[in-house]
Amino acid sequence: xxxxxxxxxxxxxxxxxxxxxxxxxxxxxxxxxxxxxxxxxxxxxxxxxxxxxxxxxxxxxxxxxxxxxxxxxxxxxxxxxxxxxxxxxxxxxxxxxxxxxxxxxxxxxxxxxxxxxxxxxxxxxxxxxxxxxxxxxxxxxxxxxxxxxxxxxxxxxxxxxxxxxxxxxxxxxxxxxxxxxxxxxxxxxxxxxxxxxxxxxxxxxxxxxxxxxxxxxxxxxxxxxxxxxxxxxxxxxxxxxxxxxxxxxxxxxxxxxxxxxxxxxxxxxxxxxxxxxxxxxxxxxxxxxxxxxxxxxxxxxxxxxxxxxxxx
Numbered sequence: 001x002x003x004x005x006x007x008x009x010x011x012x013x014x015x016x017x018x019x020x021x022x023x024x025x026x027x028x029x030x031x032x033x034x035x036x037x038x039x040x041x042x043x044x045x046x047x048x049x050x051x052x053x054x055x056x057x058x059x060x061x062x063x064x065x066x067x068x069x070x071x072x073x074x075x076x077x078x079x080x081x082x083x084x085x086x087x088x089x090x091x092x093x094x095x096x097x098x099x100x101x102x103x104x105x106x107x108x109x110x111x112x113x114x115x116x117x118x119x120x121x122x123x124x125x126x127x128x129x130x131x132x133x134x135x136x137x138x139x140x141x142x143x144x145x146x147x148x149x150x151x152x153x154x155x156x157x158x159x160x161x162x163x164x165x166x167x168x169x170x171x172x173x174x175x176x177x178x179x180x181x182x183x184x185x186x187x188x189x190x191x192x193x194x195x196x197x198x199x200x201x202x203x204x205x206x207x208x209x210x211x212x213x214x215x216x217x218x219x220x221x222x223x224x225x226x227x228x229x230x231x232x233x234x235x236x237x238x239x240x241x242x243x244x245x246x247x248x249x250x251x252x253x254x255x256x257x258x259x260x261x262x263x264x265x266x267x268x269x270x271x272x273x274x275x276x277x278x279x280x281x282x283x284x285x286x287x288x289x290x291x292x293x294x295x296x297x298x299x300x301x302x303x304x305x306x307x308x309x310x311x312x
Contacts, residue, residue, distance in 0.1 A: 008145060011049055011091035013109065016277025017126065018043050020138055021095075023154055023278055024147040032089040034079075036234075039271070039279075049085045050109065053077050061232060061243045062183040079109050083116050091121050093144060098127040128276040129209040130191045131162060131198070131284070137276065158281045165288045166198050168295040176201035176291060177225035177258070180212045180269075181232050182243045187215040188231055191276060199287035200295070201227065217252045228258040229290060230309075231269035237307050240266045244309075265290050267306040 011032035012018040018037040021030055027042060032049035053071065056064050071078050096110045110123060124144050126137040135155050142151020176196045180188035193208035204223040205215055212233075220228075230240050244266075247253055258264055267273060267290075272283035286306050288296040 008092045009090060010093045010095060010145065011086065011089055011113070011121075012037060013050060013094060013096040013113075014126065014275075015039070016275040016280075017095040017097075017141060018046075019275075019277045019279065020141050020154075021145070024138075024142055024145065024150045026145045026147055029145065031091055032086065047085050047089060049082050049089055049113075050079050051082070053080050056234075060183070061181060065181065065184060077109075081109055081112050081116065086113055086116050091117070093122045093124060095124045095126065095141065095144075098125045126276075128191070130194045131280065134191065134276045134280055135159065138278070154278065158278060161281050162198065162284060164299065165284055165296070168200055168288060168292055170200040170292050170295050173200055173202050174226035174291055175204055175223060176227045176229060176287075177204045177220055177223060178206070178229045178231055179215075182230070182240070182247050185215045185217060185220075185247075186212050186233075187219075188212050188273075191280060192231070192273065195273075195280075195284045195287050196291075198284060199291045201287070201291045217250065220256060221252055224257045226258055226261070226263060227290060228256065228264045229287070230264065230266045231273045233274045234270050236268045236270050237266045237304070240269070241309075262308070262310065264309045265306055266309060268304070272305060 008029055009031040010021060010029050012021060012030060013034055015034065015036045018030065018033050019039055021027065022040050030046055033043055033046045035048055035051045037043045037046065054067055068078065094110065094113055114121060114123065124140060126140065128134045128137045135158060138155055139151050142148050178188035178192050178196060180186040187206040189206045189210045189212040193203040193206050196203040204225055205219050206212065232240050232243065253259060267286055272279050272286055282301060285299050285301050288299055289301055290306060
């Protein structure tokens with residue numbers, strides 16, 4: 001218990017880490033979060049120590065992509081550290097990620113934060129690429145904040161839910177295409193292909209554990225999925241539907257088997273797919289409901305967490 005007796009103060013640069021710390025019972029130790037740390041509701045009251053350098057809420061998906069490409073090419077900041085807020089927080093531990101410099105604060109921001117604090121804080125960098133890694137990350141955090149018992153309990157409960165999905169009795173395996181960005185098109189990588197397979201589907205185009213990547217509509221046509229799941233990174237269903245019309249008007253899109261069959265779904269990606277934390281398991285359960293509604297009837301998911309689209 002030595003670590004907790006020291007009263008370790010934590011800054012989370014990762015929304016899923018913030019969620020995990022709450023579930024581990026370490027909420028009171030969080031002294032700073034990012035602009036995206038909105039779950040659970042208590043996280044919204046924590047000091048914001050980092051923010052994006054532009055406002056994605058006022059931009060289209062295409063504009064967001066173009067802005068990020070511009071910033072990365074020029075070497076300018078995607079995220080800005082609030083020096084004063086960080087110094088006031090005085091964290092002993094910074095939890096960050098090494099997965100994607102677009103999704104949340106990355107190496108440059110971590111280094112800047114450590115420099116601002118005079119090199120004093122410990123840093124835990126999480127880099128999950130699949131569901132197994134996500135569970136390992138939860139235990140890494142639990143060990144850092146001396147919540148090992150709580151961590152084991154949480155991981156055990158999540159593993160049971162994963163096993164329940166994998167244990168579904170299914171008669172077929174539909175081809176499933178998961179799209180992580182609409183303009184330009186990106187196919188969903190990292191843990192999503194594994195989620196598709198665990199939920200009884202055949203993943204298309206992307207590779208389990210590898211980053212999401214740009215794709216062409218012709219790749220989708222060649223795979224010709226039975227089901228399409230729209231999960232733009234960081235978007236909820238309402239935002240996804242707002243971005244969909246240009247793609248939905250494409251003749252190649254209309255020619256896809258899933259579109260013609262009315263098997264296109266939008267999910268709350270921001271809550272259940274984009275961030276590698278405990279709620280990613282809800283995403284797996286949602287995938288099961290989409291892929292095999294009959295076999296997954298005993299599995300419960302939040303209301304309005306996914307929506308079947310009427311595109312014809």
